[in-house]
Structure formats: structure tokens, C-alpha cells
Amino acid sequence: MVIEARPxxxxxxxxxxxxxxxxxxxxxxxxxxxxxxxxxxxxxxxHVASKEDVLxxxxxxxxTTFERTADEATSVTLGARAGVRLDxxxxxxxxxxxxxPELTSVFVNEWRHLSPPRRQLILIRRxxxxxxxxxxxxxxxxAGEFAPTDPAVATSFILTALNGIATWYSPxxxxxxxxxxxxxAVMALRALTGTKGxxxxxx
Amino acid sequence: MVIEARPxxxxxxxxxxxxxxxxxxxxxxxxxxxxxxxxxxxxxxxHVASKEDVLxxxxxxxxTTFERTADEATSVTLGARAGVRLDxxxxxxxxxxxxxPELTSVFVNEWRHLSPPRRQLILIRRxxxxxxxxxxxxxxxxAGEFAPTDPAVATSFILTALNGIATWYSPxxxxxxxxxxxxxAVMALRALTGTKGxxxxxx
DNA sequence: CCTACCGATCGGTAGG
DNA sequence: CCTACCGATCGGTAGG
Numbered sequence: 444m445v446i447e448a449r450p451x452x453x454x455x456x457x458x459x460x461x462x463x464x465x466x467x468x469x470x471x472x473x474x475x476x477x478x479x480x481x482x483x484x485x486x487x488x489x490h491v492a493s494k495e496d497v498l499x500x501x502x503x504x505x506x507t508t509f510e511r512t513a514d515e516a517t518s519v520t521l522g523a524r525a526g527v528r529l530d531x532x533x534x535x536x537x538x539x540x541x542x543x544p545e546l547t548s549v550f551v552n553e554w555r556h557l558s559p560p561r562r563q564l565i566l567i568r569r570x571x572x573x574x575x576x577x578x579x580x581x582x583x584x585x586a587g588e589f590a591p592t593d594p595a596v597a598t599s600f601i602l603t604a605l606n607g608i609a610t611w612y613s614p615x616x617x618x619x620x621x622x623x624x625x626x627x628a629v630m631a632l633r634a635l636t637g638t639k640g641x642x643x644x645x646x
Numbered sequence: 647m648v649i650e651a652r653p654x655x656x657x658x659x660x661x662x663x664x665x666x667x668x669x670x671x672x673x674x675x676x677x678x679x680x681x682x683x684x685x686x687x688x689x690x691x692x693h694v695a696s697k698e699d700v701l702x703x704x705x706x707x708x709x710t711t712f713e714r715t716a717d718e719a720t721s722v723t724l725g726a727r728a729g730v731r732l733d734x735x736x737x738x739x740x741x742x743x744x745x746x747p748e749l750t751s752v753f754v755n756e757w758r759h760l761s762p763p764r765r766q767l768i769l770i771r772r773x774x775x776x777x778x779x780x781x782x783x784x785x786x787x788x789a790g791e792f793a794p795t796d797p798a799v800a801t802s803f804i805l806t807a808l809n810g811i812a813t814w815y816s817p818x819x820x821x822x823x824x825x826x827x828x829x830x831a832v833m834a835l836r837a838l839t840g841t842k843g844x845x846x847x848x849x
Numbered sequence: 850c851c852t853a854c855c856g857a858t859c860g861g862t863a864g865g
Numbered sequence: 866c867c868t869a870c871c872g873a874t875c876g877g878t879a880g881g
Contacts, residue, residue, distance in 0.1 A: 467758070469672035473860060474859085484861090485869090489866060555668075556673065593821075593829055596829045596833075599814060603809070607805075607807075630838075633837045633838075637836050676875085677876095687876085688851075688852085691876095696877080697876065854879085855878075856875105857875080859872100860872105860874105863868105863869085864868095
């Protein structure tokens with residue numbers, strides 16, 4: 444039947460996501476993926492052209508999901524203050540991670556196993572995505588909303604912290620999605636807002 | 647004549663660190679390591695018992711370095727306020743990363759390729775290390791220095807953000823070690839301190 | 850540290 | 866989606 448072609452392909456990517464997340468791309472064989480689906484390794488090639496194509500599909504989908512979510516957050520907060528806009532961007536990012544931590548984990552950690560042309564494409568999109576955060580941080584500093592900080596360092600600080608959620612989050616854990624979003628948004632904004640000028644340690 | 651400034655064993659670990667950092671443990675072959683040292687793959691086994699032993703040596707050294715640096719930071723700030731103590735812990739952590747980003751990167755990203763007994767040992771030590779941050783955050787909240795936050799989430803937020811330095815730091819980059827330490831310590835403390843109302847912190 | 854070599858496993862193909 | 870199979874490469878050993 445024609446209808447089953449899509450789900451099968453999706454099932455392969457889901458299983459591969461799980462395994463790439465757990466063991467890494469290089470340590471996962473096509474036979475590992477196949478046996479999780481109860482088929483033979485060679486049978487996978489009826490659905491995919493190569494192991495790398497599976498990684499590419501996962502990474503590509505993750506990139507698109509992040510981009511669309513950021514588009515949404517950006518358009519919803521058009522004209523708002525930088526703090527509000529960054530808050531929406533952070534919450535969107537956290538939501539994507541908690542909705543599919545394995546997808547995010549593979550996207551963040553396994554892109555280097557892509558062939559050079561694909562790797563370059565993904566790095567360009569990743570840079571553009573980070574630039575959204577960078578620009579908002581710039582804007583917030585200019586507007587006096589955020590404390591003067593190195594915006595590149597702050598961007599890296601915040602995005603790395605957020606991505607870490609993918610390594611520990613479980614849907615059955617003690618924290619629900621919304622409260623994780625709250626905590627992370629609050630901490631990210633605080634990191635930019637500052638108490639006063641310098642070291643934050645003297646009263 | 648070439649003077650061996652360091653033992654052969656150390657050279658193997660250094661080269662392996664670089665390759666494990668760049669490509670990951672599973673995607674690095676013993677022949678890759680050997681050829682970077684201009685010897686044959688089989689010759690490596692005159693110095694190491696297995697590929698995993700090399701990973702273990704690197705991970706073990708990283709763990710010990712982090713532990714000793716934290717001991718130092720802890721003893722130097724004995725009796726100080728939580729903010730001061732956490733500041734020292736953060737700066738120590740950043741210093742270890744910038745002194746050997748590849749070591750940290752392998753420690754953080756490749757421990758899952760260790761055999762189960764070793765993996766468990768390293769996870770126990772990692773948890774104990776994170777607990778130092780967790781305890782100080784607890785203490786800071788209790789003392790009213792930090793805003794009330796989920797301490798486990800805050801610990802993960804901060805440590806993940808710090809570890810991210812290992813992925814982008816270069817000794818020839820635009821930022822020197824001290825200013826990275828400053829930036830990260832300030833942002834980490836700010837993330838905990840909140841914008842208003844935490845004791846005598848703000849004007 | 851070398852050459853020679855091992856069994857196991859890899860990603861992938863042929864041909865139903 | 867299967868069986869049968871391919872050349873390449875893997876971690877590692879034997880014996881100098």
C-alpha cells in the first residue's frame with residue numbers, strides 16, 4: 444500500500460534518533476537500527492539511501508523545527524521590548540527541546556558526522572539561528588534593558604545552557620515542560636540583566 | 647637528535663584527546679592515533695593495553711583536574727559567603743576548561759563509550775562534583791543571597807553553560823582566559839541573584 | 850616499534 | 866523485506 448511508505452520512513456528516523464542520542468552516530472550500526480525495527484540491516488536500504496541520509500533527515504528536521512518556532516516567537520512579540528522578545532525566543536527553544544529531546548540531542552551533537560557540504564549547510568543555519576539571539580541581546584543592551592555584556596559570549600552562554608536540557612530531560616521526570624521553560628527563561632534573562640555593574644559578589 | 651620532552655604515553659593521550667575531541671571516540675581508529683604519531687597502529691599496543699584505556703586515562707585525568715581545582719577554590723574561600731565561594735568554583739572550572747579544552751570536551755562528551763564499570767565510576771565522581779555547586783546554591787538561597795530557584799535546575803544550567811566553553815574556546819581567539827572567566831562568573835552569579843530584592847545586593 | 854596477520858564487523862549491493 | 870555476499874576497515878595479537 445502507498446500509505447505505509449511514510450510511516451516506515453518516519454519509524455526509521457525515530458529509532459535512529461533514539462540510538463544516535465544514546466550511543467552516538469558513529470557507534471550505531473545500520474544493523475542496530477534495523478534490529479530495533481525487527482528487520483534485517485539490508486532491508487533498511489529499501490527506505491533510505493545511506494546511513495548518513497538518516498542523520499541528515501533528523502538534523503534537517505530539527506533545524507527547521509527550531510527555525511519555525513523562532514519565527515513564531517519573533518512575530519508574536521513584534522514591537523515588544525528586547526527582554527520580552529528574548530523571553531519568547533527562549534521559551535520556544537525550550538519547548539522544542541522538551542517536545543523531542545532526542546532530536547535536539549542529535550542535532551546538537553552529531554552534525555559533525557555529516558559530509559562536508561551538508562555540514563556546512565547546517566552550520567550556516569545554526570549561525571543564523573544564534574544570530575537571532577545575538578541581535579536581541581544587542582538590542583537589549585542598546586536600549587539599556589540589559590547590562591553591558593559581550594553579546595557573543597552571552598549568546599553562547601545562554602544557548603549552551605538551554606541545549607543542556609536535551610541531555611537530562613525526561614517526560615516522566617519531576618519537572619513539567621512549562622516549569623522548565625519558566626526556570627530557564629528566568630535564569631537566562633537574569634544572566635543578562637545584572638544586579639549592578641561589576642562582580643555581583645559584593646554588597 | 648630529538649629529545650623526548652614527555653613520555654610516549656603522554657603524547658599518545660594528547661594526540662588521542664585532539665582526535666576524540668574533533669571526531670569523537672567511536673569515529674577515531676587506533677590507526678588514526680598512530681599515524682598522527684608517525685607509527686603503525688599495532689605499535690600503539692606497546693604503550694597501551696586498549697583503545698578504551700586511552701579514553702579512560704584522559705577522562706580520569708580530567709576528573710581529577712576538576713576535583714583538585716574545586717578543592718583549591720573551596721579551601722581558599724572557606725567561611726566566605728556563598729556568592730564568593732561559587733564565584734571561585736566557577737572561575738576554577740573555567741580555568742580548567744581554557745587550559746585544556748580538548749581534555750574537557752572528551753570528558754564531557756565521550757564518557758559514555760567507557761565500559762560499564764568505568765562509566766559508573768566516572769558518573770559517581772561527576773555527580774559528586776556537581777553536588778559541590780548544588781550545595782553552594784542551596785546555601786546561597788538559604789542565606790538569602792540568591793533568589794529562590796530550583797537548585798538542581800540552576801546547577802545544570804550553570805555547569806552546562808560553562809562546559810560549552812570547551813567547544814568554541816581557542817587560545818588564539820579574541821578573548822583571553824581571564825576575561826572569559828570574568829564574563830562567565832558574572833553571568834552565572836547573575837542567573838542566581840535575580841534583578842531585585844535579594845538582600846543588600848541592589849541599590 | 851616493525852611486519853604479518855586474525856576474526857569480527859562495518860556500510861552497502863545484487864537479485865529476488 | 867529477504868538471503869547471500871562484497872571489499873574495507875575495525876581493535877587487537879604473534880613474534881620478532
